[in-house]
Amino acid sequence: MLGAIIGDIVGSVYEWNNIKTKDFPLFRDDCFFTDDTVMTVATADALMNGGKKDDFIDAYKKWGRLYPDAGYGGRFSNWINSDDRKPYNSWGNGSAMRVSPCAWIMDCGFYARTGCWPSNSWDAVTTSAAVTHNHPEGIKGAQATAAAIFLCRFYAEGHAFDYSEPWSIDQLKNEVRTLIQENLGYDLSQTLDEIRPSYRFDESCQGSVPQAIIAFLESTDFEDAIRNAISLGGDSDTIAAITGSIAEAAYGIPQWIKDKAWTYLDEPLRDVCCRWYQFLKKSA
Template sequence: MIGAIVGDVIGSVHEGSGTKTKEFPLFVEDSRFTDDTVLTVAVAEKLLHGGEYVNRFHRYFHLYPLAGFGGTFIRWAGTFEREPYNSWGNGSAMRVSPVGIAFDTLEDVMSHARQSADVTHNHPEGVRGAQATAVAVFLARTGKSKDEIRSHIESEFGYDLSARLDDIRPGYAFDVSCQGSVPQSLVAFLESESYEDAVRNAISLGGDADTMAAIAGAVAEAFYGGVPEHIAAPALERLDGRLRAIVNEFSRVFGHKIWHKPPRKTHS
């Protein structure tokens, strides 16, 4: 979860800028949390305290209406609509990482990822993006190698994760669909050497930078056993007290599942 939030903050200033390099400062004055962080925290709060996703999402939208939500979500949440709007956008994937941490079986992760998506992103592609992201987080934190993660995601969800970043980057453009951004975000993780490298990889594709860095960062946090303190601290300092309180509570309850791991191999 923290990996997603940090990725969002780092990527926030690159959204729409078409960044095609890995060489950039991690934080600048304008680095901030966006709707990716807000809804990730909403999911975490729901998993901690129960209730319905629709109510959590409405509440968090009205608490942070200027966080950068997409137009369709604004219309849905702003009018307290309760029916989903069949979205295939990557919003379902950007917010789902707490599910991959909180549950201990693949079946539960799949089920709860669908539940978190269905409230808005009930299109098959929206559900697929959320489930693939949550499952990648789950597999990463439960000791699977990158080769095993790649194989499972490809066979279960039909995403092609064989391309190299150097081949994707030149022709890749801003794409908010799950099908056009989740596989690329997962490749950014698979080709990484560290948490920081995964986030830099995702942003360097020049797409929906904050969301792609959130997705890659979530999986990287689980795989590498956390986010380095010197990277996590500047991002978490940008959260307000409300968001930080839920992040801290989620970390107390579920953090043992991913932190303090011994060094591990990055490939099988």
């Protein structure tokens, strides 16, 4: 989850001031958290409260109303502030930027033993999207992001399992690329250098999630992944949030980056983050 928050904070100052380079200060004094952070925290809160449909609806409305100026899209903002609990067929990338906590409750040990994806927690991925973003593309964006995170977690944790051979980072990335292309239909064949020159703001899942995944696939470590994502331009904070959520699972996050990101969060957001990581420890 923190990987998504870091990507959001770093990208916050570039969303409307795109840069097409990896050479920039990772944290600026004017960086801030946006709706990507708030809704990622809301997803974690929903999961700790049971992870059912109503839990996600309640959490998104609650946290959205607590932070009304975080930068939500118009339709989502209207939904937050209404009494309507029905989805509105969105294909926006909000479903993908907020999904990362769902991927962290998926059981890597079960996958190692059986080769099957844990269905209950996979259902949470779909539900977290579908309460608002029930368009097929909205759901697919969340699923692709969560699938990448889960495979990266399995790579990182797989060394502890007797059921599988450890993967190299290159094997991991090949697995991520193959699974997402073959099962979810995203084209991940382009390189960052091919995407970057003409890429512009695109808030759709189909126009930003593949690019965010490619930013991870071409990375060498967590920081490099964030820099890749920002260098594309477009919806910088959201693309970096998606990339960061995947990179966290594969590489971990350097402590200095964690410590710096923490200073941008207020107490309510920090409280949920702390409770979330305790929740994961107890669930392990």
